[in-house]
Amino acid sequence: MSLFWKLWLSLALAFGLLTGALGLGEYTTLQRALVNETDRNLQVRALWLVSQFDQGKLPQGLMVPPQHHILEELGKVFVEVVDSQGRIVRRSSNLDNQSLPGQFPPGTYFRTVSTPEGHPFRVHQLAGRRGLVRVGESLELVERSLSKSVIRIFALGVLTFLLAAYFCYRVLDHICRPLEALAQNASAIAESGEVRRRLEGISSIREVSQVSSTINGLLDRVESLLQAQERLLQDTSHELRNPLTVLKMDLELLARPDLDVETRAEIGHEVQGELSRLIQLVEGLLLISWAETNPPIEVSEVALESLFQQLGSRYQNQLSAHQLQFKSGVGSVLAERGRLEQICRNLIDNALRYAGESAQIRLWWVAHDELESSWIPADRLRCAAGELLLVVEDNGPGIDPAHWDRLFERYFRLEADRNRQAGGVGLGLPIARALARAMGGDLTVYSQPGRGCAFLLRLPGLA
Numbered sequence: 001m002s003l004f005w006k007l008w009l010s011l012a013l014a015f016g017l018l019t020g021a022l023g024l025g026e027y028t029t030l031q032r033a034l035v036n037e038t039d040r041n042l043q044v045r046a047l048w049l050v051s052q053f054d055q056g057k058l059p060q061g062l063m064v065p066p067q068h069h070i071l072e073e074l075g076k077v078f079v080e081v082v083d084s085q086g087r088i089v090r091r092s093s094n095l096d097n098q099s100l101p102g103q104f105p106p107g108t109y110f111r112t113v114s115t116p117e118g119h120p121f122r123v124h125q126l127a128g129r130r131g132l133v134r135v136g137e138s139l140e141l142v143e144r145s146l147s148k149s150v151i152r153i154f155a156l157g158v159l160t161f162l163l164a165a166y167f168c169y170r171v172l173d174h175i176c177r178p179l180e181a182l183a184q185n186a187s188a189i190a191e192s193g194e195v196r197r198r199l200e201g202i203s204s205i206r207e208v209s210q211v212s213s214t215i216n217g218l219l220d221r222v223e224s225l226l227q228a229q230e231r232l233l234q235d236t237s238h239e240l241r242n243p244l245t246v247l248k249m250d251l252e253l254l255a256r257p258d259l260d261v262e263t264r265a266e267i268g269h270e271v272q273g274e275l276s277r278l279i280q281l282v283e284g285l286l287l288i289s290w291a292e293t294n295p296p297i298e299v300s301e302v303a304l305e306s307l308f309q310q311l312g313s314r315y316q317n318q319l320s321a322h323q324l325q326f327k328s329g330v331g332s333v334l335a336e337r338g339r340l341e342q343i344c345r346n347l348i349d350n351a352l353r354y355a356g357e358s359a360q361i362r363l364w365w366v367a368h369d370e371l372e373s374s375w376i377p378a379d380r381l382r383c384a385a386g387e388l389l390l391v392v393e394d395n396g397p398g399i400d401p402a403h404w405d406r407l408f409e410r411y412f413r414l415e416a417d418r419n420r421q422a423g424g425v426g427l428g429l430p431i432a433r434a435l436a437r438a439m440g441g442d443l444t445v446y447s448q449p450g451r452g453c454a455f456l457l458r459l460p461g462l463a
Contacts, residue, residue, distance in 0.1 A: 007172050008165075015164040019157040030149055034142045035122065039110050042124035045077055046135045050128035053081055058090050076137060083131040100136045112139070178208045186215055196223060236411075240281070243274040250274075284427035288410065288434050297336045297438045299460070304328040304365055307337070311344055311363070318352070319361070327364040333388050334460045339435045343443070346428040347392040347455050354453070355396035362393045367461065376454055380446050383458065390457040398449035407445055408433045432457075 052058055058081060079092035080100045088099065101121055102113035113121050120139035125132055189197050197219070250267045253259065259267075308326035315324055333340075344363065351361045366381060366389050376391070383389045399407065406412045411426035432455075433443040441459035 007176070008169055011168045011172075012161075012165045015168070016161050019161050019164075023153045023157045026153055027146070027150060031142075031146055034145060035112075035139075038122050038137055038139070038142065039124065041077070042110070042122065042135045042137060043126075045079070046124050046126040046133050049079060049081065049133045049135065050126050053130055053133060054128050056130075060093075078136045080134040080136075081131065082134065089131070100134050106132065175208070179211075182208065182212060182215070189219070236281075236285070240278070243277050246274050247271060281427070284431055285410075287431055288427065296440060297339060297435070299334045299336055299439055301332045302335045302337045302340055303332050305331075307341060307344070308363065310341065311348070314345070315348065319359070323360050324348070325360075325362045327362070333365070333390075335439050335441075339439060340459075343432045343435055343457060344390075344392070346432040347457075350428055350455075351392065351394035351396060351453070355394045358395075360395045363390065364393075365390050375448060375451055376446055380456060386461055388459055388461040390459070391454055392457070393452060393454040395452045398451055399445065399447040399453055400449055401447070404445050404447070408443070 049058070077092070078095050078100060079090075080088060080095065081090040083089050091097075091099075100123055101115045102111065102123060106127060108126050110122070110124050113123055115121055120143060121136055122139050123134055123136040125134045185197075250271045253267055254264060254271075305328060308328065312321075312324065312326065348361055348363075352359055355361070367383060376393075381389065381391070408429050410430050429443075436443040436457055436459070439459060441457060443458075444456045445453065446456060447453040
């Protein structure tokens with residue numbers, strides 16, 4: 001059974017039960033009100049008659065109190081007076097020689113009885129000093145009123161139920177039909193694999209539109225992932241094809257018996273270079289995959305002065321102290337030392353690759369209340385409380401803002417012709433960002449063409 005029919009039947013049953021309960025409650029209330037009104041009338045008449053009987057002043061005829069209108073009481077109330085010996089000493093004239101139905105032991109009470117013909121009768125008995133007064137009234141008018149009320153209540157209940165069922169059907173149809181269309185369209189997309197299709201104009205209902213927008217967002221994400229996967233396969237194939245082709249040609253040359261020693265050594269050196277490039281490529285891909293899919297890296301306190309000294313020693317043969325400068329305003333940061341050093345090396349190597357021989361690279365740490373750079377906007381340098389920022393700044397040609405996001409894509413290089421004179425395989429920055437995020441931080445870039453480039457590494461600081 002579909003969701004629509006389940007909801008509709010549940011609501012219809014609930015409205016039916018509610019209508020029935022309300023109708024029963026209305027009938028019971030009306031019945032109790034009519035009987036209570038009858039009891040009040042009988043009690044007033046009985047109290048008056050007891051007082052008259054105790055005084056020896058029993059009236060004749062219908063025995064109607066002076067304040068009651070005879071026409072209103074005519075044929076409505078019946079009276080029977082019994083003395084202390086159990087003898088009937090007086091009846092109202094509308095009883096003739098008959099007695100009130102039912103057997104009445106001594107006492108004071110209200111009771112509903114039936115006449116020999118089966119008609120309902122309400123009797124009130126009240127004891128006085130000299131005997132009992134019984135006052136009765138037929139309930140036929142009450143029963144007829146209740147019967148008519150039952151018909152009205154039933155008709156109103158059925159009408160209410162039908163209207164409620166109709167409006168529930170319309171409301172549920174208005175809600176469920178777009179959901180059904182949404183499910184059918186999503187199923188069609190899933191079966192066909194056409195992730196470029198989108199769910200549009202499904203419904204004006206906000207919640208349904210939110211579901212549609214969420215599915216469209218998921219489709220956007222799936223499409224982007226598929227495109228990224230396709231680019232990854234294409235780029236990986238491209239990156240692997242060239243060294244493999246070179247290796248094949250070199251191996252074919254090495255198989256020639258007429259090669260001299262120098263040529264063989266040159267080819268062997270080239271083979272080693274291509275193999276190193278392949279190993280670097282595979283290791284980079286494995287590292288990115290590990291950083292993106294494994295649990296967060298366990299971090300600990302890393303002393304920055306020690307880290308900067310180790311980096312300075314590593315690059316002392318390539319860069320002078322003037323070209324590579326370190327400045328730290330804080331003592332320690334939370335990170336994994338080896339991975340943090342790898343990120344810094346990747347960023348420094350990237351700066352060297354594009355800034356050239358005249359490169360000037362500066363690494364400096366800042367906290368949330370420290371601003372230093374003259375050309376990087378303050379909002380880029382501002383840190384949240386408990387966060388630290390490492391800026392790796394160079395004086396290279398800069399990067400156009402259109403390329404900022406793509407810098408962290410696998411194999412992306414700014415050289416349009418994909419030349420390898422600058423070195424690298426286009427994995428350094430993706431690896432750096434993946435490692436930064438695995439340690440609870442992030443890596444972004446800011447640049448001004450012709451002025452320089454700055455990579456901003458955010459990491460959690462010490463509490």
